[in-house]
Amino acid sequence: MSAPASTLRHDAHVIGFVGIAHGFSHFFQLMLPPLFPILKEELATGYADLGLVMAVFYAVSGLMQTVAGFLVDRWGAHRILVLGLAFAAVGTMAYAIAPSYPFLIVGAVIAGLGNSVFHPGDLALLNAKVSTPRLGHAFSVHGIGGNLGWAAAPVFTVAMSAAFGWRAALVAAGVIGLAFTALFALQGALRLRGAGASAFAGTRVLARDLHALTRPAIVLCFLFFLLYSMALVGYQTFSVPAMTAIYAVPIVTATAALTTFLLGGAAGILFGGWVATRTNRHARVAALGMLLAAVFSFLLAPGQVPPPLLSVVIAAVGFFLGMIGPSRDILVREAAPVDARGKVYGFVYSGLDLGGLIAPLAFGVALDRGAPWVVFAGAAAFMLLAVPTALRVVGGRRVLAVPA
Numbered sequence: 001m002s003a004p005a006s007t008l009r010h011d012a013h014v015i016g017f018v019g020i021a022h023g024f025s026h027f028f029q030l031m032l033p034p035l036f037p038i039l040k041e042e043l044a045t046g047y048a049d050l051g052l053v054m055a056v057f058y059a060v061s062g063l064m065q066t067v068a069g070f071l072v073d074r075w076g077a078h079r080i081l082v083l084g085l086a087f088a089a090v091g092t093m094a095y096a097i098a099p100s101y102p103f104l105i106v107g108a109v110i111a112g113l114g115n116s117v118f119h120p121g122d123l124a125l126l127n128a129k130v131s132t133p134r135l136g137h138a139f140s141v142h143g144i145g146g147n148l149g150w151a152a153a154p155v156f157t158v159a160m161s162a163a164f165g166w167r168a169a170l171v172a173a174g175v176i177g178l179a180f181t182a183l184f185a186l187q188g189a190l191r192l193r194g195a196g197a198s199a200f201a202g203t204r205v206l207a208r209d210l211h212a213l214t215r216p217a218i219v220l221c222f223l224f225f226l227l228y229s230m231a232l233v234g235y236q237t238f239s240v241p242a243m244t245a246i247y248a249v250p251i252v253t254a255t256a257a258l259t260t261f262l263l264g265g266a267a268g269i270l271f272g273g274w275v276a277t278r279t280n281r282h283a284r285v286a287a288l289g290m291l292l293a294a295v296f297s298f299l300l301a302p303g304q305v306p307p308p309l310l311s312v313v314i315a316a317v318g319f320f321l322g323m324i325g326p327s328r329d330i331l332v333r334e335a336a337p338v339d340a341r342g343k344v345y346g347f348v349y350s351g352l353d354l355g356g357l358i359a360p361l362a363f364g365v366a367l368d369r370g371a372p373w374v375v376f377a378g379a380a381a382f383m384l385l386a387v388p389t390a391l392r393v394v395g396g397r398r399v400l401a402v403p404a
Contacts, residue, residue, distance in 0.1 A: 013189055014129045015138045018122050019145035021081055021184060024177055025118040026149030027156075028088040028111055029057075031173055032095060032104075033237045034154040034255055035166050037244065042166075045101045047241065051364025053104045054237055055357045060112030062353025069120035077124040078190045080117045082181060087114030089177030096170035119349050125190060143269045143325055150236065151262035158255045217335035220393045222351045224286070224328070227386035229355025230362075231293075231379040232321060235261060235314075238363045242375035243310060245367070246303040257311045264315035268322025275327065282327035282334075286390040289324035290383045293317050297380035301373040321383075331393050 032039075036050050072080050091111025098104050126138045160169035184190070239261065243254040268289075275285055296316045299305055305313050332348050366374035 008134075010189060011130050011134050011138070013187075014125065015134070015141050017184060017187055017190060018125050018138075019141040020180065021085060021145075022118055022122050022142050023145040023149035023152075024085060024180060025088060025115055026146040027153045028092050028173070028177065029115065030150050030153035030236055031092050031157055031170060034157045034240055034251075034258070035161060035169075036238070037241055037251055038161065038166050039104075043098075043101045043104075046364070047238070047367040048361065048364035049101060050104075051237065051360030051362075053108045054233070054360040056105055057108040057112040057115070058233070058353045058356030058360075060109050061115040062350045062357065064113060064116035065119065065350055065353065066347075068117040072117070072120045072124050076191065077121040077128070078187075081121040081125070081190075082185045084114045084117030084121065085177060085181040085184060087111065089114070089174045089181060092170055092177065093174030096167040096174070129190065139329070140269065140273050140326070144266050147262055147266035147269060147322065151259050151266065154240070154255045154258050154262075158252060162252075215335075217393050218348065220389045221332050221335055221348045224331075224386050224389040224393070225348050225351030226355045227382045227389065228290070228321070228324075228328075229352040230359040231297075231382040231386075233356045233359040234363050234375055234379040234382070235317070237360050238367060238372075238375045239314065241367060242372040245372040246300075247305075247307050247310060249307050249310070253307070253310075257314050260311040260315040261318035264318030265322035268319040269325045271319070272323040272326045275323070276330055282330045283390050283393055285327040286324040286331060287387045289320045289327075290386045290390065293320035294380040294383035296320070297376050297383065301377040301380070303373070328390075331390070335393055 032050075032053065036047065039045070039050060040047060068080060068084075088111050091107045091109070091114055094107035094110055095104055098107060122142060126142065130138045156173065157166075157169050160172055164172075236258075239258050240251065240254040243249055243257060244251055247254075249257075272285070272289070276282065279285065293316075296313055299313055300310075300317075363375050363378060366372070366378070
């Protein structure tokens with residue numbers, strides 16, 4: 001369904017609120033990782049166990065993302081997003097009251113349920129409520145909002161934790177999230193009626209959609225997202241303890257470097273959007289971004305970067321990872337059959353959550369075994385593996401005609 005004609009003020013209102021909601025989803029994703037060095041000592045656990053908490057979060061989010069898409073179609077995106085925001089905030093507050101390690105898992109399940117709704121809900125709202133000429137700007141704001149949420153999380157968490165303790169920091173984040181949830185729920189302009197029970201397809205249509213998902217280009221896109229996510233989540237989850245171990249810098253310095261990584265990603269999205277409007281070689285842009293990010297990531301692994309330059313090098317990694325975003329999403333759009341784009345986006349984006357499940361476990365084990373350099377070298381290896389998947393999408397999408 002195409003968006004109805006609407007005013008600039010209406011579009012800006014929708015884009016702004018959806019962008020902020022996406023920012024909150026990313027904000028809650030990174031509440032816990034900056035606190036890992038503290039939680040390791042206070043809860044008497046290891047980095048592998050803490051990585052398992054994030055793996056549970058992404059597993060729940062990934063498994064429920066397709067279900068969330070059906071719920072969005074049936075009950076409307078606005079209602080489902082309100083529920084998602086509330087669950088993400090409550091899950092974050094559940095971390096704060098955990099008396100021992102196992103209770104962190106409970107918080108991860110609740111927060112993961114909340115996280116699962118954002119991609120299907122956000123995209124449904126933007127497509128239905130924003131006029132077509134402004135959709136490009138809408139998706140850019142959506143992506144940048146997410147990166148800014150990531151960038152704000154470690155700064156907020158570490159600053160509040162230093163001042164009031166880690167439990168108070170998590171409670172404060174949850175309260176802020178619930179306040180925005182209440183404001184979001186009151187936005188009548190965002191309400192979108194669902195399609196009812198007819199949103200659930202019959203057996204023949206389901207079989208056709210599943211057939212579309214097995215096409216070579218779609219599988220390659222999924223693999224690209226998976227490898228991209230494993231590198232990105234590795235940085236988000238364990239770059240702070242890795243930097244403190246390799247470079248002997250304070251946690252505040254390492255957290256500041258992580259923030260520059262995330263801000264570099266936001267700048268990369270802006271630049272990547274500009275590039276994407278001026279070329280149709282999106283596979284090459286995605287491959288080049290991954291290659292350059294891998295080069296800078298390898299520089300960090302041996303511990304030879306002067307500490308004052310840590311933020312510069314890690315920001316470059318974030319910039320090139322962000323730069324590929326617009327071209328990456330265009331590749332998926334071009335690879336997907338027109339009548340199955342929703343399912344394709346849901347399937348491909350689940351690769352992000354699968355990567356988020358695998359990466360924390362792998363990198364957590366490496367840290368526990370005294371090999372923090374694996375965080376940066378391993379992330380770089382995943383980036384290099386993603387290069388051929390991007391380049392081969394162009395050839396694979398030539399056979400994507402879906403049988404009626």
